Amino acid sequence: MAYQKLPLSFVAFLLLVNLHGEHSMAKEVVPVGVVLDLNSPVGGVAERCMSMALSDFYAVNDDYNTRLALLTLDSGNDVIAAASAALDLMKNEEVHAIIGPQTSAQAKFVIELGRKAQVPIISFSVTSPSLSPAQNPFFIRTALDDFAEVKAIAAIVKAYGWREIVLICEDTDYGNGLIPYLMDAFEEFGTRVPNKSVIPPSSSNDEIAKEIKKLNETNARIFLVHTTASLGSKLFVLANNAGMMREGYAWIITAGLSALVDPLGPKVKESMQGVLGLRPYIPRSKQLEDFRRRWKRNSTSSKPNVKITGLNLFGLWAYDTAWALAMAVEKAGIMHSGFLKKNASKSNVDLAALGISETGQTLLHTLLTTEFQGLSGKFQLIKGQLQHSAFEILNVIGKTERIIGYWTEQTGLSQELNGIGEVEYSISKVGLKQPIWPGDTTNEPAKLRIGVPVRTGFEEFLKVEWDPRTDKPIISGFSHDVFIAVLKALPFPLPYAFIPFMNKDRQSAGTYDDLIYQIKLQKYDAVVGDTTIVADRSLYVDFTLPYSESGVSMVVLVKDEEKNNFWIFLKPLSLDLWLATGAAFVFTGLVIWVLEHRINSEFRGPPDQQIGMIFWFSFSTLVFAHRERMVSNWSRLVMIIWFFVVLILTQSYTASLASMLTVQRLQPTFVDIKEIKRNDYFVGYQNNSFVKGLLIKQLNFSESQLKPYSTPEEYHEALFKGINNGGVAAIFDEIPYIKLFLAKYCSKYTMVGPTYKTDGFGFAFPQGSSLVPHISRAILNVTQDRDKFGALEQKYISSSGSTSSCEDSSASISSNSPSLGLYSFGGLFIITGVVSLFSLSVYVLKFLRTHWPALSTTHPESSFSSKLIEMAKYFDQKEDPSSHPNIERHTSRVHAVSSPDVTELNHSRNFDVVSYMDESPPSTSFPSRHSDITCLDEGVPN
Incomplete structure (x- = not known):
């Protein structure tokens, strides 16, 4: 035994x-x-x-x-x-x-x-x-x-913002008994446990080394060790040999091991440098x-x-x-x-x-x-x-242990506990004294290794520069500032380090697809930049919610040929409206001639003169230059409506023509992708972008038609050269880049065509990362704060040009004709046509009712066509002045002149002219000026 x-x-x-x-x-x-x-x-x-x-x-x-x-x-x-x-x-x-x-x-x-x-x-x-x-x-x-220390461990992990932690436990009742409680505690604030390593206490050094190697290959950086002293001492020696006790790593040990740090041998202590331990606080006495x-x-x-x-x-x-x-x-x-x-x-x-x-x-x-x-x-x-009251947090440094803080359920983490401990002034942001981490550094471990693209153009989104003194990268740009704002919106700290994706010459090491794939290869923990969320990339990374506009569109050169158009005066009205207007003029002139022909001398005369009168009268109303007076009330009704139509037409024509001559009318050179493909024109895209694949796979462009460009200046040069000078017909790119390009060259180019759906820019993380929902919620908070987010957009995207001026100019850019169409004035033509037809119908019916019975009585044997000819002759005859009150009063006034001497004649003529020009004649109706002169001249010697 x-x-x-x-x-x-x-x-x-x-x-x-x-x-x-x-x-x-x-x-x-x-x-x-x-x-x-x-x-x-x-x-x-x-x-x-x-x-x-x-x-x-x-x-x-x-x-x-x-x-x-x-x-x-x-x-x-x-x-x-x-x-x-x-x-x-x-x-x-x-x-x-x-x-x-x-x-x-x-x-x-x-x-x-x-x-x-x-x-x-x-x-x-x-x-x-x-x-x-x-x-x-x-x-x-x-x-x-052991359950008593779970909350204290969770408080440390939360304070340092560690979103992933690996548990290393002893495969005994002691080791396994704490795992469920730790998992539940971490889950409360979103820390993920991607891996657990359970090691039997009887494991050999080779078996433990294999397990450590396996953990190292997972790219884990934060470890929580819950083992006895015998297993823990071997574990740390082997972890140190594997290079896992250097800068960038963090190790926490539970009370079962931290209570025995002091008795461990010097080799074990040397391997545990920078380890944080947690153990019950023993008050001094x-x-x-x-x-x-x-x-x-x-x-x-x-x-x-x-x-x-x-x-x-x-x-x-x-x-x-x-x-x-x-x-x-x-x-x-x-x-x-x-x-x-x-x-x-x-x-x-x-x-x-x-x-x-x-x-x-x-x-x-x-x-x-x-x-x-x-x-x-x-x-x-x-x-x-036994009940716990407080825990102390130790940091293994050299051959000693340094207490960096305490935890109680009432106060959480603190540097001092009821005045216990020496005062130290090296304070970290989590409420503890500054620990010395593995690698003998005060830099927080487990910083997110964030890959950033190295660009040669569109640096407003992300720019990588180098500090001349420290030779360290300096990151700036719209995407960088959005990410920093998102981190500030998180409820926990998140340490990070930006790592440019570059080669030994400090140039881009590949495409954006290559950059994002580094997460899959575990070289980066995240990618921050103008990275677009697309389906192919989501197969190996998880994206946050987008923080920018989405979609791919086409930008083309615009031209302004309106002012140099020889026939620009015809542009305000469309062809169908011109034809309808001309027909309306002729129709209205004809209706007025019919209504006035028998009773108004100004509408009588030889046939050619009457035809000319029809066209002259109707078109003279366009500028209100007609001088013929209406006698028939039906004519006056028709003219009232017609004047309203003419007023609307002339005002609309004037406004449209003035707009064409004074406002810049820009027309895109291409609006149809099919035309570009049919003619095999070259198109451009942004170098290293996924847009190349979209053009080939979705839009069926030949790769020989594609030309890569990197900067807005190259975009401008290629588009400005055009299709005949080694340039391109269009540039395809994402909307945020197009907005930035148009902010610089808005007067020369425009965005046209359909928008191809993408989900915009987002931040990439490993699949299953617990950070994604937290970052996404923070993005929503930032983007919905229009003052803060709008300031970032104004700083970078709108700083190169006037957004308002671009919007004003783009408002006049259209691929459709600006001419006014017939449909817009259809109601006016219907109204004037109905009134004209109604007046004409009433007049014709009255004429027929008056003359047709007499004609039938005097020529009963005549055919219908003969009767129509006779009716036309009747219509062409001047109506008896006695049958029209206005004509009668005018005639009596004219023939009341007893002596036709020249002085009175001239006086009478001058009176008529002045009365007509002043548009204030006496209550007695006067005929038109030409008719009056004709009547007065009769019987006067030459």
Whole structure:
């Protein structure tokens, strides 16, 4: 059996003789079992601490009637050995309690034995949450549950903004028991655990090295180690050999390992430089300082050839456990007690012969209510285990440990705790003192390695320059500033480092597809720049939401030929409107001639003169230059409507022509992609862009038709040369680039044609990255803040030209004719046509009703066509003036002149002319000026 048994008589002798002299011979000796791995740093230190605890306790409480006798058995790291040792102590030594065992796997069996025998199992080293005193009534934990440190670990990870962390755990109950709690804690604030490494404690160095290599290949940078000291010490040495303890990495160790940093050897400590550790805070006290001094003086074990390692937290808990048990035994009044059922079996491992302790329940209750101020702080058991108050965060530097801060559930992370600790002025942004990270640097590890493109044009989006003093890259531009604004909108810090995607000559190392694929190759953690979200790229990266406009369009040269057009005066009206207007003029003139021919002398005369009158009168109304007066009321009605139509037409014509002559009318040289492809014209695209693939695959351009360009100046030169001088017919590019190009050359070029759908610019991250939803939400916050985002657009995209002037000029750019169409004036023509036809119809019906009966009576034998000819002759005859009141009054006024001398004649003529020109004639109606002169001249000698 792999354990060592110390006889009770020998322990009692040492206790009674060496500690208390002759007076102590009357004390009740209470046997207590101890099951530990005495060759481990925890077991060896704990054994010595418990011995010192009983010496100190009984030195202070010499009057107590009980004395504990510790029966220590060495179980090693074997589960069976630990269970056998506990069974032996209960069955053969009838111990009242057992301190131990040391590991969680061993404790599972021993706790069950304690429950069966009702013997309290007290452990100061079993910290796995999988073993709970609430589920095991005879199990007492005088240490902190590992679950207590989960929130503190999560606070550190969140404070430094680490979005991914790898868990390295020991493949035991101790290691596996904490994983679910850590996963839940990280998930609350979005930190992802992409990998877990579970290493058996029995693994060889080669097996551990293989696991480390596998982790290194995942490009992980943040690690949380939850192992025992034996496995952890080998792990860090091998990790250091693999180059994973250099700058850019971060390592956190839990309390199980950080509590044992000091006892580890110098080689292990050297490998752990820059590691952050978390362990329960032990308040300073005079009692603790005195104990430390005595520990240093007595640095060797009572056993020969066994060196006592450095004092650790588990030793302090062991000291307080022995002290508490001694106090509880005295309070419980345990005297001459044993097991109710005696064992007849001679086997040390006969479970059936195991009895029940008489004092187990009493001792358990007394121990649970015991309180005192111990070396590790206040000893108080709540729900069967020690309660935590605070954790301290250490940083391994050189051969020492430096405390950089504390964590409590009430205050979170802080540099000081109730004035404890020395004041330091190196303060990091997370509320802790500045740690020294692996690689002996203060630069925060696990910075996002952000790849950025190296451009030769459109540097407004992203520009890479080099600091002449430090030779480090300086990144600027629209995409860079948007990303910085997004980081400020995140609820957590996100350290990063920009890495230009370049070759040894500091030129671009490839296309944008090549740049983004570096994420797949794990050379970059993200790509920031004017990277377009397209389906092919999303096969190997995840994109955030876009932060720019989307789509690919075509930009072409514009021409202004309107002002140099010989026939520009015809452009305001379309052909159909010109024809309709001319027809309306002729029709209206004809209607007026019909209505006025028989009663108005100005509409009479030879046929050629009457035809000329029809055209002259109607077209003269266009500029209101007609001088003929209307006699018929129907004519006047027609003219009222016609004047309104003419007014609208002339005003519209004038406005349109003025716009053509004064406003620059730019026409795109090409508006149809089919025309460009049909004529095999060259087209341009941005070099290294995905647009080349779009032109070939989606738009079916031949690769021989494509020409790559890099700068807006090259765009301008290629378009300006045109198709006949080695240039291109059009440039295809994304809308943000086109906007920037037009901001510089808006008066010469325009964007035309359809827009081909893309999702705009976005930031690229590895597939499954937990940062993508956080970055996307922050992008929404930034882009919806129009003041902030608009200022960025104005700074970069609109700084090279006047956006407003470009918008004004582009408003006049159209591929359609600006001429006014017939449809816009259809209502006017319908109104004037209806009124004209109605007036004409009424007049014709009246004429026929008046003359047709008479004609039928006088020529009854005539045919219908003959009658129509006769009716035409009647129509051509001047109507009797007596039948028209206006004509009659005018005629009587004219013929009232008795003497036709020249003086009166001239006076009469002048009166008529003045009256007509002033448009204020007397109430008596006058004929037109020409008619009046004709009448007055009759009978006057020449």
